[in-house]
Every structure is written in structure tokens, then in C-alpha cells.
Amino acid sequence: MRRFILQRIGQAALVLLVMSFVIYSLIGLMPGDPLDVMIASNPGATPEVVARLRAIYGLDQPLMYRYGHWLLAAVQGDLGFSRTHSQPVLEVLAPALWVTCKLMLASFVISVSLSLILGISAALRPGGIVDGIINLGAFAGISVPVFWLALMMILVFAVKLHLLPASGIANIDDGGFVDHLRHLIMPVATLALANTGGFTRFVRASMIETLRMDHIRTARAKGNAEGRVVLVHALRNAMIPVVTVMALSFGTLFSGALLTETMFAQPGMGKMIYDSILSNDFNLALSGLLFATLVTLLSNLAADLAYGWLDPRMSR
Amino acid sequence: MSATMMKTEAAIGVWRLRWRRFRKHRTGMISLVILAALILFVLAAYPMQWLLGIDPNAADLFSRFDPPSPGHYLGMDEAGRDVLVRLMIGGQISLLVGILATLIGGMVGVAIGISAGYFGGKVDNALMRFTDGMIALPLLPLLIVLGAIDLTKLGFSQDFARSGAAGFWRIVVIISIVDWTAIARLVRAATLQIRERDYVRAARAAGASAWYMMATHILPNIATPIIVSFTLTVGRVILSESVLSFLGFGIVPPTPSWGNMLNNAQELVTTAPALAVYPGLLIFITVIAVNFLGDGLQHAFDPRSER
Numbered sequence: 001m002r003r004f005i006l007q008r009i010g011q012a013a014l015v016l017l018v019m020s021f022v023i024y025s026l027i028g029l030m031p032g033d034p035l036d037v038m039i040a041s042n043p044g045a046t047p048e049v050v051a052r053l054r055a056i057y058g059l060d061q062p063l064m065y066r067y068g069h070w071l072l073a074a075v076q077g078d079l080g081f082s083r084t085h086s087q088p089v090l091e092v093l094a095p096a097l098w099v100t101c102k103l104m105l106a107s108f109v110i111s112v113s114l115s116l117i118l119g120i121s122a123a124l125r126p127g128g129i130v131d132g133i134i135n136l137g138a139f140a141g142i143s144v145p146v147f148w149l150a151l152m153m154i155l156v157f158a159v160k161l162h163l164l165p166a167s168g169i170a171n172i173d174d175g176g177f178v179d180h181l182r183h184l185i186m187p188v189a190t191l192a193l194a195n196t197g198g199f200t201r202f203v204r205a206s207m208i209e210t211l212r213m214d215h216i217r218t219a220r221a222k223g224n225a226e227g228r229v230v231l232v233h234a235l236r237n238a239m240i241p242v243v244t245v246m247a248l249s250f251g252t253l254f255s256g257a258l259l260t261e262t263m264f265a266q267p268g269m270g271k272m273i274y275d276s277i278l279s280n281d282f283n284l285a286l287s288g289l290l291f292a293t294l295v296t297l298l299s300n301l302a303a304d305l306a307y308g309w310l311d312p313r314m315s316r
Numbered sequence: 317m318s319a320t321m322m323k324t325e326a327a328i329g330v331w332r333l334r335w336r337r338f339r340k341h342r343t344g345m346i347s348l349v350i351l352a353a354l355i356l357f358v359l360a361a362y363p364m365q366w367l368l369g370i371d372p373n374a375a376d377l378f379s380r381f382d383p384p385s386p387g388h389y390l391g392m393d394e395a396g397r398d399v400l401v402r403l404m405i406g407g408q409i410s411l412l413v414g415i416l417a418t419l420i421g422g423m424v425g426v427a428i429g430i431s432a433g434y435f436g437g438k439v440d441n442a443l444m445r446f447t448d449g450m451i452a453l454p455l456l457p458l459l460i461v462l463g464a465i466d467l468t469k470l471g472f473s474q475d476f477a478r479s480g481a482a483g484f485w486r487i488v489v490i491i492s493i494v495d496w497t498a499i500a501r502l503v504r505a506a507t508l509q510i511r512e513r514d515y516v517r518a519a520r521a522a523g524a525s526a527w528y529m530m531a532t533h534i535l536p537n538i539a540t541p542i543i544v545s546f547t548l549t550v551g552r553v554i555l556s557e558s559v560l561s562f563l564g565f566g567i568v569p570p571t572p573s574w575g576n577m578l579n580n581a582q583e584l585v586t587t588a589p590a591l592a593v594y595p596g597l598l599i600f601i602t603v604i605a606v607n608f609l610g611d612g613l614q615h616a617f618d619p620r621s622e623r
Contacts, residue, residue: 015453018449019453028469029465031464139608143551143606145603146559155585159585252454255456258456259559262563263582278564289461292454293453293454296454
């Protein structure tokens with residue numbers, strides 16, 4: 001087991017390193033460069049001045065050299081300065097990370113619980129009416145564009161019914177806890193709904209397959225109550241492939257978080273990355289993307305541990 | 317009597333058998349009809365434009381947000397353009413991106429999956445680690461960066477970089493760079509199952525080359541899961557395209573796509589909610605129909621689902 005975990009950590013570190021280089025190179029290909037604002041605000045700057053500035057900031061160096069330089073600073077905790085926020089990148093990142101983690105965690109818990117209930121209910125009688133309705137809902141969940149779902153939520157609950165705030169977050173200190181929650185309902189619900197569809201389909205498929213197995217027939221023959229057979233004998237085995245799928249879904253979850261944050265104006269990582277790319281805030285975009293990758297990789301690692309716990313064969 | 321029946325049963329080709337099974341799959345059949353109707357709908361743009369003399373890209377600031385009227389059946393958008401014709405043309409673009417990106421990304425996925433499955437060992441290990449790493453990434457931010465790349469820095473001319481064609485091909489290419497992983501994993505698994513069959517081993521023993529083995533013995537035998545997987549990918553790609561165009565990194569206006577018609581949607585929700593509903597609804601209907609079609613095909617191709 002320890003070897004398995006160490007291997008996974010090594011793999012994650014490698015992915016992160018490779019990604020840092022890929023993203024670094026890609027950011028360099030975005031329009032403009034870190035000096036264009038400085039140059040645009042000084043119309044008098046001659047080409048010689050620009051060249052000198054480029055040399056000072058190291059922009060005349062080859063890509064590998066610049067990347068090495070950045071990496072060295074980054075491992076020492078220096079991620080540079082965000083030019084739109086006029087703050088060190090880390091100070092912009094930290095609060096945004098918290099907003100996103102809250103959003104992702106809440107929707108993940110909700111969609112996992114919902115999909116377990118729905119998936120198991122559907123698997124009990126495949127082809128039945130309940131299965132048909134749940135299946136239709138699950139297909140709707142995987143087919144709906146997340147940003148449009150958010151839009152429709154705003155249209156119905158904020159514009160038409162005036163029930164919930166359309167955007168922003170509220171501080172617990174000034175609006176109270178209830179107001180804080182009210183601002184979270186729509187983003188969390190949107191993200192959760194978008195994920196529940198796919199999860200439900202996997203739980204259902206895995207449950208149907210497990211319920212056909214011999215050990216389930218044995219459990220029933222021994223006189224176990226149906227509820228116990230389903231929830232104890234079948235569920236744990238059915239969960240093994242489901243956990244893998246859920247583990248690999250954190251990247252998708254983050255992509256969904258980017259959209260919900262943008263739609264509901266939540267100051268999280270996703271919106272921050274999007275805004276930083278729009279405004280050519282290179283340092284912030286780079287670090288934001290890497291943090292998003294890191295969060296995803298860590299979640300995958302956590303899911304790997306859960307996998308080992310569910311399937312003892314893995315631990316050997 | 318029964319002997320003749322047996323005979324006709326045996327004479328039915330595999331594709332007719334599959335079609336028979338597919339016809340019994342209710343949601344699959346409904347989806348097929350809906351998709352056919354959608355294709356007719358988006359192609360109707362040409363006769364509509366010609367009959368009513370509508371230029372879908374011409375802005376008319378005096379008829380912004382005009383309500384539906386004869387000649388403009390769904391009214392005008394925020395720039396005074398005909399909503400119905402733009403929905404039709406936007407649909408053509410969205411469907412075309414969906415199909416093209418699926419074909420290109422799908423070929424990458426098939427190549428990677430079949431190589432991993434056929435060669436096994438270190439090749440398999442390396443390719444699959446790469447695939448797993450790709451799957452785990454938060455892809456949307458990555459797509460946004462790819463969509464933001466300045467093409468002139470890659471050596472393309474300024475004119476090309478600003479053209480509509482560049483916008484179209486850019487989104488096809490970046491989505492296919494990212495969306496091949498599901499197909500690769502599926503093809504690998506299917507290849508592993510076929511690889512050790514006796515006839516494949518016999519061909520290998522007879523000295524067939526790897527290329528020949530893949531082309532004649534493996535690919536034709538894993539065609540059905542590939543078709544299903546391609547279908548499901550089309551749905552995913554249409555969603556990716558709509559998201560990117562919506563965020564402003566995909567198809568660039570004035571060329572419409574279902575995604576970029578929602579660019580100003582946040583303001584539209586309060587001023588002209590219908591404009592925010594139509595494009596999204598069309599994306600939703602298309603993708604759910606494609607997904608149900610894939611489900612139906614899977615059912616039809618699976619010999620175990622005989623009844």
C-alpha cells in the first residue's frame with residue numbers, strides 16, 4: 001500500500017512539473033507581453049528603452065532559461081506579482097482557493113449523496129418506471145450546458161421569483177450566516193446538478209452488474225433482508241468502479257466551478273483564472289492554473305486512498 | 317415452416333439485426349428523429365435567407381430587441397439581427413465543430429488506444445499514464461488558455477489570425493487536442509480483448525506485420541464500441557464549443573454559434589429572456605439527443621441485449 005501511495009505521489013509531482021512547463025510556454029503565446037502596459041503608458045519610450053526594459057526583465061532570454069528562473073523562484077514560494085490586483089500572487093490566490101474549495105466540496109458531497117440514492121433506486125428494477133424517470137434525469141444532467149443551467153436558475157429564482165440573489169458572496173460578518181448561505185445556494189445547486197447526472201449513471205450501471213453476481217444470490221438465499229443485501233452486500237462492491245470515476249471527475253468539477261463562479265460572480269479560483277487570462281495578468285494566470293492542477297491532483301490522490309480502503313486487494 | 321424461418325433468420329445481415337434492435341430502443345429512435353429534424357432546421361437557413369432576404373450578420377440598431385413579426389419569426393437580437401436565421405446558422409457551426417473535432421480527436425484516441433493495447437508493456441504503460449494525467453486535468457482553464465493563444469506568435473499571418481476560418485479551425489483543433497482520452501481508454505480495453513484471440517495469434521504466427529494486424533484483424537472487430545464512443549464524444553464536443561464560444565474564446569462574432577449567441581446572456585436574462593433561452597435550449601436538446609442515440613447504438617450493438 002505504501003509503495004502504491006508513494007508511486008501515486010511521484011506521478012502527481014511529475015504531472016505537475018510537466019504541466020508547469022506546458023502552461024508556462026502557453027502563457028508566453030498569449031497576446032501581448034508583460035511589458036506592454038508599461039510601454040503603452042509611456043508613449044515617449046524609444047525602441048532602445050524598450051530593449052533595455054526587456055533585458056532588465058529577462059524577456060530577451062530563451063524560453064528554457066526563463067522557465068528555469070521562474071521554477072526556482074516558485075519552489076521558494078515566490079510566484080511573482082499580479083499586475084491587475086497589485087498584490088503578490090499568493091495573497092490573491094489564497095482567499096480565492098478557499099471560495100472554490102467550499103463550492104466544490106459542497107457540490108461534490110451533495111451530488112455523491114444524490115447519485116447514490118438515485119442510482120440505487122434505479123438499479124433495483126432496471127427498465128421500470130422509476131428507472132426510466134431517473135435515467136431521463138441523468139441524461140439531462142450530462143447534456144445540459146452548465147453555464148446555461150446557471151443562467152436559467154438566475155432567470156427563474158432571481159429575476160422572476162426574486163427568491164435568491166443572482167450573484168456575489170456575502171461575508172458572514174456583515175450579512176449574517178443565513179445571508180452567506182443564500183448566496184451559496186444557486187452556485188452549489190448548479191454545480192451539484194451538473195455532476196449528479198454522470199455519477200447516477202455510473203452508480204446505476206455498477207449496481208445492476210453487482211446485483212447479478214453470485215454472492216448476492218447467496219446472500220439472498222441465506223435469508224438476508226433485501227435492504228441489507230443491497231446496502232451492505234452489493235453497495236460496497238459496486239462502489240469500487242464508481243470511486244475511480246468520481247476520483248477522475250475532480251478536473252471536470254473544477255471546470256464546472258469556473259463556469260458557476262463566472263456566472264454567479266463568486267470570487268473563486270475559476271473566475272480569477274478566467275479574469276486573469278482576459279486581462280493578460282500572466283503571473284496570476286500561470287499560478288492559478290497550476291494551483292487548479294494541484295487541487296485536482298490532490299483530490300485524485302485522496303480518492304486513490306479511498307480506493308485502497310474499499311478494495312483490500314489493492315493494498316497488498 | 318420452422319425450417320424456412322430458420323433460414324430467413326440466418327440470412328439477415330448483422331447490420332439489419334442491429335437496426336432491428338435499435339428500432340426497439342424507444343429513446344434512441346426518438347433521438348434519431350429529433351436529430352434529423354435538427355439537421356433540417358439548421359439547413360433551412362439557406363432557403364430562409366433567400367426567401368426573406370435576411371442577412372444574418374447585418375446589424376440594424378433601429379430594430380434592436382424587436383418582437384417576433386412576419387418575416388422575423390423569433391424577433392431580433394441585441395444588435396437587430398434576425399434571431400431565427402442566426403439560430404439556424406449557429407447550429408450549423410456548432411454541429412460541424414462537434415463532428416470535425418470528434419473525428420480528429422477520435423483518430424488520435426484510436427491511434428493511442430490501439431497502440432497501447434496491441435504493443436502492451438512499456439508502450440502501454442507510458443501511453444496510459446499520459447492519458448490518465450490528461451483525464452485528471454482541469455480541462456476548461458486549459459482550453460481557455462489554448463483559445464487565447466495569439467496565432468501570430470506561432471508564425472501565422474495577421475490576416476489569417478483574424479479571419480473567421482482561423483477562429484473555426486482553432487476551436488476544432490484545441491478541442492480535439494483535449495478530448496481524445498475517453499476513446500483511447502476504450503479502444504485500448506477493446507484491443508486487449510481481441511489481441512489474444514486464436515485467429516489473431518495465428519495471423520501473428522504467420523508473420524503479419526503490426527500495421528496489418530491492427531488494420532485487418534483488430535480495428536474491424538472493435539468498430540462498434542468506437543462508433544458508440546464517437547457518438548457520445550460529439551455531444552461532449554458540442555458542449556465544449558458552446559462553453560468556449562460563450563466565454564469568448566471560441567467562434568468569434570459576427571459568425572454565430574449557439575454558444576456565442578449567449579455572450580451577452582447575463583444582461584439578456586433581465587431585458588430579453590427569450591434570447592437567453594433559445595440557444596441554450598437547442599444545445600441541450602441536441603446533446604441529449606446525441607447521448608440517447610449513443611445509448612441506443614450501444615444497445616443495438618450489444619449481442620447480449622437480444623430482446
